[in-house]
Amino acid sequence: MDIRYQLEKPVVLDVQMQVRDFTVLLGLSGEGKTLLLKAIAGLIPARGHPFAGLAAERRPIGYLPQGYALFPHLRAWENVAFPLPRGAGRRAQAMNLLTRVGLADLAERYPAALSGGQRQRVALARALARRPELLLLDEPTSALDMATRDEILDELIREVHDFGVPVLAVSHDPHLAMLADHMAVLLDGRVVQEGPPRAVFARPATMRAARLLGFRNFLTGRVAEIERSGMVVAGADWRLRADLQHGMRPGMAVTVAIRSEDLVPGEALGGAAPNVLKLQVAALREEGVALRVRMGGTVCLDMLLPRMQCAGRSLVLGAELWVQVAPEHVHVMAE
């Protein structure tokens, strides 16, 4: 499904993107992601398609806001039955939907007596009761605690796949985007990149998109050499091999982006291996079971070491450290 929506107030938005299966629109807080969903739902005035000119109650969409907005005065099954026309089969239809999301046993409960994940599933069943053509999810991970988040997300994605309704979820959580079938990146009110998460996470289009997607290391330099199998980018005191990327020319000013988790200690490899840099440990910080190492020297880099690679390694401040990055993990962007 192609979507194009434009908004002037309270923020300027011009979003054009595709929605395929479970799609995530990733953007920073305050970018207007919720406004976009409300515009598509017909709750605020906006120009765009599909559904242009239809009143909110006539648009074939299902909308799950943050916190899910279940009606507190209605039981779970009554919430699900809310959009259904009055009739003999109303309760049976609602119960059928609740059964499909695994909550038939809790049908008589009020929302206050349900957990965050259960509320989300009731809200999903309620939104699907209208047989929408598009399901809109606003920050679906925001009301979930870390302990159960992944499990509930897996269930949510499985359920929306089962129902076969395309989903547009907006979020600032890259983790959610990684689980999507399709994703887009929203920056300054526009979609700057879209595609399968694997491609977008590997090759962000701009430095700001890269930051949003979790890149922490950025180096500015120039394209030094273009070869058949790859290219070399270089700064004042460093040279890195990278995979060949379209549109690059020798001498072109570029920004190199490297993920912290793609850097690995490489002292055993010595200076002969590609992309090995000799740096000094500038700061160390434990992050759960991993270790974040901030390094200085010819360049400043940030490395996240999983605990398997920490074992037997004595890292101290000021110590020299060889680090390596595979050429396919060196992402080069034209400036």
Add this chain to the structure above:
Amino acid sequence: MSDAATLAIVASRQPPARWLATLTAAAVLVFLLAPFAALVFATDWHDFQFAPGDLGAIRVSLFYSGLALMLVVLAGTPLAWWLAHCHYRGKWLVDALLLLPLLTPPLAMGILLSSFYGPYAPVGGLFRQAGLYLTNTAPAFVLAQIYGAMPYYVLAARAAFEGVSEELEQISRTLGRNRWQTFWLVTLPLARLGLTAGVALAWVRAMGEFGIVLIVAYFPQGIPVKLWVNLQDIGLSAVYPLLWVFFLVAVPLPLWLGLRSRRQGMF
């Protein structure tokens, strides 16, 4: 300063003991309720009888207060909803104007109504030409009660509507319900406690309205004016039976609703 004096100052800064707070609260409660207890003792239970015309006053109060309450709810609910939902520049002025009838002393309000709806006033004159007299008539009585009760109802109902999450109303729209259905299925049920409090408040105000009624509609006499007449014509002892009836019909509804809203956790 000696150690003993320092200790005394520190001790005096301690929060008052719990028993002192309880005692103060009990004293204030007794002060507030004592006059009601006095009614029990002041009533001559062996000679408990209504004065002539009391039953008629009860009928007038019950019937016309019910009518006034219905009109207050019918007219006040849309106004309260509009005040709660519509946001525009200069809304503070509308809010201030709404408080005007609330802050005006009832007697002054009665004089204002007389000046506006009286038979020789411009608007009252128009009504008179249409055969509707708005002084000392049943419509005047209801009009006075409406002016006494509606501001209270509108304020309470507005607060009740403002307490309903706009997001829930929006979700209802995305679930295929139009604005009117959303009002009935979402807004009204969620605002019901506040609205019933407003209804109870308006009921008490309409039943007990004296100042405005005294000026605009001395006749037909409802309970408050009849109490006044009995007091003037017969004496204090003649008002107690009617006073008991007033308490019995006016107070239970708001009392019950107040207790219910305090005890009932929402859903």
